Amino acid sequence: MSKIIFVSNRLPVTVKKNESDLQYSKSIGGLATGLKSYHEQGDSLWAGWPGISSNDLNEQDEKEIDQELREEYNCLPIFLSEEEIEQYYHGFCNETIWPLFHYFTNATEYNTDTWEAYKKVNQKFFDSIDPVIEPNDTIWIHDYQLMLLPQMIREKYPDTKIGFFLHIPFPSFEIYRLLIWREEILRGLMGANLIGFHTYDYVRHFLSSVRRLLGKEHNLYKVNYETYSVQVEAFPMGIDYEYFSKSSGQDGLSNEALEFIESTKSVQNIISVDRLDYTKGLPERIKAFKQFLIKYPEYHEKVRLNLIVAPSRVGVEAYDNLKREIEELVSAVNGQFGTLSWMPVWFFFRTFTQDDLIAFYRNSDVLLVTPLRDGMNLVAKEYIAARNDYKGMLVMSETAGAASELGEAVIVNANDYGAIAAGIKTALDMPDHEKIERNKMLHRRISRYNVKFWADEFLEALKNTTDSQVETKDVIDIKSEPSNVEKAYVDSNKRVLFLDYDGTLVGFKPTPDQAKPDEELRQILSDLCADKRNTVVIITGRDRDVIEKWLGDLDLHIIASHGLWLREPGGEWRMTMSVDNDWKESIRHVLEMYTDRTPGSLIEEKEYSLAWHYRQCEPEIGALKRNELREALLSITQSMSLGILEGNKVLEIKDTRMNKGHGAHQMMQGKDYDFIFGVGDDHTDEDLFDALPEDAFSIKVGAGSTHANYRLQSFRNIRQLLKRFVDMSNK
Incomplete structure (x- = not known):
């Protein structure tokens, strides 16, 4: 029976160890809420790190955690050591990917040790879920910590439905190209059938990088890649609208929340909720509020900015410095504008319960969300939902992903302090009837496209994407038991092998002259020629002089210029037809x-x-x-x-008379081969496939429509298959 496997860096359950026992606590909100209905089904599993270092656990602890999480929570724990957490998560994820993908190139670090740790942990995730993957399973992988995992799964399970969702921005090509391991990351992601992003900007950036770095074009956001297609789409993540919009009393609220509610009677409140991070634009936000107080003195003692910042990466120097900068800016604004009865900025460096935050939202006139770059920003949607009276107003920077959805908000440039100040004034002064009109539209949108709708839509799109994969050709499995092609090779005595060159035996290079054969390829061809039962034919569109210079010393036949020239081993070139160059x-x-x-x-x-x-x-x-x-x-x-x-x-x-089919026909004329093999990668090779008899073994390299009978992913797979032929010949 097929199941859904969710994979993310963190499990929706956190494990802690105290002196006497192990404690388990469920996560709330965000991803855990969106996938809850699927995860609670008996045929689902969630794999990830349980939040505790394996250094703090003994073997018995790990067994107990594994059993408890599997039986009670449908979770598969993946244990990471302190070194792995430091190198993979705090290192590569947070020091390389996070800043680069958020356009902070000056904060991006390139470290081969952390990259190796990233690869190692991605492999560890694959090794952990490998034993539980079954035919027809659906695997949904989440976020930037696991961008190599889709391809790892694809290589072993080519028929599995694989989805990937990136919860942070994907940068423009000009930024992404700075990444040293840019192609490895792209190839890792392209193992998925469906890749999801929050906005179409990120979709465009990703497809631009795929086109420029991997040379793959898209058609309606679909990329033909290797032996399958990859669909790339935008799925803006939603929130649990019902939870945030429901009416609630003051029971269970903290004293701070109750005091905050009381304070709203005397001033207009502006609220800002973020975790401590340089991408959030917190210093810029305070400077913009200072500009507001300078520009609009009539608001003195009538407005208050409540800056709620959740601690993050405490002890990391850059984050400690950021906190210090925020404190100094807050102090400076309060010192310049504050009075005995009024403090313009209140700074809360702590976390609050969800109920407290809803109370803050509900009693704030304006939410100020001005990140320098943000993948989505769900706080904006939470605030809108919580203001079920439709009278709150959102001021948001255009560089937050949610800005593309929430056009009725006041949209500003995060770096323009004057624009933010004007935006705050617009929000504070907006008549109630206009706020209500705008908010009703926002509520309709986010109530419909909630977090459950987001998950449903992604999984339905993944199902449709994989269902629509028209793959009529058998993909040869060169890692397992001998295929039909290999069995036929062993059982034959007179073989001919037609091998296209560019894109089939070698990868594509920037210029044609750079695609010279390497030693591995020359050895493979030499070994194939050593078997007297083999007639090896290089059939190429290249000029005869070039291919003879590269491979003419080997004991093989060459058909050059798309079938125009034919050369037997050690012989002279002869034309297969008469043509001229008058044109x-x-x-x-x-x-x-x-x-x-x-x-x-x-x-x-x-x-x-x-x-x-x-x-x-x-x-x-x-x-x-x-x-x-x-x-x-x-x-x-x-x-x-x-x-x-x-x-x-x-x-x-x-x-038009020159084609590979004509050249192949010249080679086979009058010969009685009992094994005919032809391989090529583009539509110039379709003439070859058409010329071969029906019982021939024709192989298309890569995706795309073809007349070939079989398919392989890349030139590397062709080399592997040819090596298998060599091994069989030697036996």
């Missing part, structure tokens, strides 16, 4: 014109074709100029026997 000059002129207009593009001149490469161009410009060039070429070549071949970041113009 080149007119086409070259057009290509040169577009190359001059498109920085990063280049022309590759082959013996009987011309290719325009745009791999190093800005993706948007490259795609635009490609389309323009293709239209221009079509108008020129429509009366000629020329075709425009579109490959991976390349347009090639050649005689």
